Amino acid sequence: MNVYVCPVCGAPLLREGNALRCEHRHSYDISAAGYVNLTPPSAGRHGDDAEMVAARRAFLNKGHYDPLRRAVCDMLSAASPKTLLDAGCGEGYYTGSVCETIPDADVYGVDVSKKAVEKASKYCRQASFCVASVYRMPYADRSFDAILNVFSPLALDEYLRTLRPGGSLVMAVPAPDHLIELKRAVYDDVFIKEMKDDALDGFSKQEVKRIAFTMDLDGETLRELFGMTPYAKKTSPADRAKLDCVDRMSVTASFFVYRYTKL
Ligand SMILES: C[S@@+](CC[C@H](N)C(=O)[O-])C[C@H]1O[C@@H](n2cnc3c(N)ncnc32)[C@H](O)[C@@H]1O
Ligand SMILES: [Zn+2]
Secondary structure (H helix, E strand, C coil), X not given: CCCEECCCCCCECEEECCEEECCCCCEEEECCCCCEECCXXXXXXXXXXXXHHHHHHHHHHCCCCHHHHHHHHHHHHHCCCCEEEEECCCCCHHHHHHHHHCXXXXXXXXXXXXHXXXXXXXXXXXXXXXXXXXXXXXEXXXXXXXXXXXXXXXXXXXXXXXXXXXXXXXXXXXXXXCCHHHHHHHCCCCCXXXXXXXCCCCEEEEEEEEEEEEEEEEHHHXXXXXXXXXXXXXXXXXXXXXXXXXXXXXXXXXXXXXXXXXX
8 A cells, every 4th residue: 555645745656666756746766775755855853863873773672672662562463453653763673573563564664863764774674664754744644553652752633644543543651750760860950750641632542551660781771771862962961971980770661651542
């Protein structure tokens, strides 16, 4: 099935040789790695940079977030989707597992970071990846039976547009105590924030699962973990340097995984 639409005119995109083309002759090359860049010419966002992408790939490949990966895949496969999208897929760590868990599904991945999508399309050959923003997705209305969102921007209007009626949104978010020891090691004042209301307009909540476990991390892995979080870019060099001499640390990983259905 073809779900891609032209980011310029909205017409369906069809494959011709090594490109996707619409009837108005807008054309998008498929890269050697297999992804297509469908960012409209005016877009200015770039998402995670090469350093964050490399840190996340290194950390996730060590398997520390396996319990989360399994929970996400279990929740998605309970919905038996035939087409699904990993929105804000990063380097495709969860996309790859979803392809293995639900081998008959047509799996798509989108991320605004070209560096991340390049890695994802090499890592997971079964899925179709594109570079685009989740706030303006190059997919036709009602394309997907399920959307997965792991720590990525929540573009609810676009999720509602591209999900079929009754389709599922599986979403993983950090719980208030996620990485609390790491934050305390870096910052002088750490506040544990309250969880936000988890009702989502246009969706009905079906299921929520709490996943919490302790990770015993060596210094290198700890720094990779820090480097893949949003704090990496917001922390002063002096605060960041506090992690340089840490050899080991036990760190709490704590998430909520939700499944909603589109009303
Ligand atoms: C915390 S990472 C999560 C990546 C992946 N889901 C994972 O957990 O490994 C957030 C991702 O959202 C992407 N992102 C940020 N803004 C975006 C946008 N507007 N559209 C699509 N992706 C975006 C970043 O490039 C990054 O890959
Ligand atoms: Zn077009």
